[in-house]
Amino acid sequence: MSKRILFVDDEVSVLKAYKRVLQHRGCQWDLVFCERATEVWERVQTESIDVVVSDVDMPGMTGLDLLEKMQGEPVTRDIPFIIVTGRGETGLKSRALDMGAVDLLLKPVDSNELMARVYSALRLKQYSDELKAQKESLDQQVRRRTQELANSRLEIVWRLAKAAECRDDDTGTHVLRVGTYSRLVAEAMGLGSQHCETLLLAATLHDIGKIGIPDAVLRKPGKLSDHEWHTMQQHCEIGWCILAESGPAPMCLTTGIYDWSPADQVRNPLLRMGADIALSHHERWDGMGYPHGLSQDQIPVPARIVAITDVYDALRSERPYKAAYTVDHSLQIIKRSGGTHFDPDVLLAFLSAFDDIQEAEFEYSQYLSQVPAGATGSAELDPVQLHTANLL
Numbered sequence: 001m002s003k004r005i006l007f008v009d010d011e012v013s014v015l016k017a018y019k020r021v022l023q024h025r026g027c028q029w030d031l032v033f034c035e036r037a038t039e040v041w042e043r044v045q046t047e048s049i050d051v052v053v054s055d056v057d058m059p060g061m062t063g064l065d066l067l068e069k070m071q072g073e074p075v076t077r078d079i080p081f082i083i084v085t086g087r088g089e090t091g092l093k094s095r096a097l098d099m100g101a102v103d104l105l106l107k108p109v110d111s112n113e114l115m116a117r118v119y120s121a122l123r124l125k126q127y128s129d130e131l132k133a134q135k136e137s138l139d140q141q142v143r144r145r146t147q148e149l150a151n152s153r154l155e156i157v158w159r160l161a162k163a164a165e166c167r168d169d170d171t172g173t174h175v176l177r178v179g180t181y182s183r184l185v186a187e188a189m190g191l192g193s194q195h196c197e198t199l200l201l202a203a204t205l206h207d208i209g210k211i212g213i214p215d216a217v218l219r220k221p222g223k224l225s226d227h228e229w230h231t232m233q234q235h236c237e238i239g240w241c242i243l244a245e246s247g248p249a250p251m252c253l254t255t256g257i258y259d260w261s262p263a264d265q266v267r268n269p270l271l272r273m274g275a276d277i278a279l280s281h282h283e284r285w286d287g288m289g290y291p292h293g294l295s296q297d298q299i300p301v302p303a304r305i306v307a308i309t310d311v312y313d314a315l316r317s318e319r320p321y322k323a324a325y326t327v328d329h330s331l332q333i334i335k336r337s338g339g340t341h342f343d344p345d346v347l348l349a350f351l352s353a354f355d356d357i358q359e360a361e362f363e364y365s366q367y368l369s370q371v372p373a374g375a376t377g378s379a380e381l382d383p384v385q386l387h388t389a390n391l392l
């Protein structure tokens with residue numbers, strides 16, 4: 001495609017001289033001539049122009065005004081701008097160069113010099129275009145790789161959560177729903193988008209510690225003895241050990257050297273939040289929960305959120321020992337637990353997000369109904385697809 005060079009001068013004779021000289025030189029450029037800088041300003045914003053050669057003194061918008069405008073807009077900033085002026089205007093060259101002009105020509109313009117300066121400006125434009133294309137290509141690669149990493153993280157975290165979940169619930173979807181609902185509640189609380197996004201994944205890991213609970217306890221159909229119940233409660237601390245502690249999880253429980261404070265020392269924000277949730281999602285607002293009887297502000301906020309979403313989804317789900325409760329019945333139980341089991345403020349956020357939670361619940365059920373008959377468990381679920389569908 002031939003290069004487009006735009007000339008602007010309020011004197012028609014000057015424009016005609018440019019045309020004559022350049023045609024005489026047999027140049028192959030597409031030449032555009034304008035008598036007003038305002039017309040140039042409109043054209044450079046919408047047309048592909050490779051170089052602007054501009055007079056300085058023009059009625060209305062001057063050459064320097066035009067230069068200033070073009071420098072102020074990303075779309076026109078990189079079009080090389082050559083100033084043409086009469087002799088004797090001292091200081092103009094440095095002023096124009098300071099403002100972003102690439103060169104300055106003196107009137108009357110010498111044809112050799114004009115050609116040389118325009119060629120030089122075109123080379124500059126070409127380098128600039130190549131750099132821009134290279135940058136755009138790199139940006140695209142970074143965006144693609146970032147998305148791939150995010151998808152891979154999503155899938156790994158979900159599969160880790162499912163590893164624990166499949167020991168007592170073969171659907172693996174409880175953890176996904178808890179993640180989705182928790183994010184909705186966090187959004188309703190006005191927490192930052194990064195925080196909400198981290199919570200989405202961290203919440204799915206809330207029961208990761210169940211990996212360390214013996215089958216005889218975890219899968220026992222009947223009522224647990226006191227000792228078994230104590231063992232079951234350890235899934236919180238085991239989960240914390242898995243996510244926050246670099247040593248083996250059982251060691252973590254036997255050494256007793258941990259103060260179980262929030263996992264501030266864990267650098268990875270996802271693991272840090274996941275550890276806090278795993279440890280404290282069965283704590284209660286009134287201090288009657290487990291494993292450490294924390295109350296109110298002692299309980300990390302993400303754990304207070306998961307406390308509600310976990311219970312809500314458990315109420316709404318069928319279990320070996322109970323049928324799924326209706327929405328109304330589940331909501332009734334949740335509401336009357338505000339201020340005792342649950343943080344009243346988190347409960348308010350849960351209620352304000354409830355329409356979205358119900359919508360997500362419906363979408364999940366629709367999605368699951370599309371899983372081919374005979375598929376076992378959650379084998380056909382694709383967390384990346386769920387995320388794309390705004391469920392995860």
Ligand SMILES: [Fe+2]
Pocket residue numbers: 206207235281282
């Ligand atoms: Fe749990």
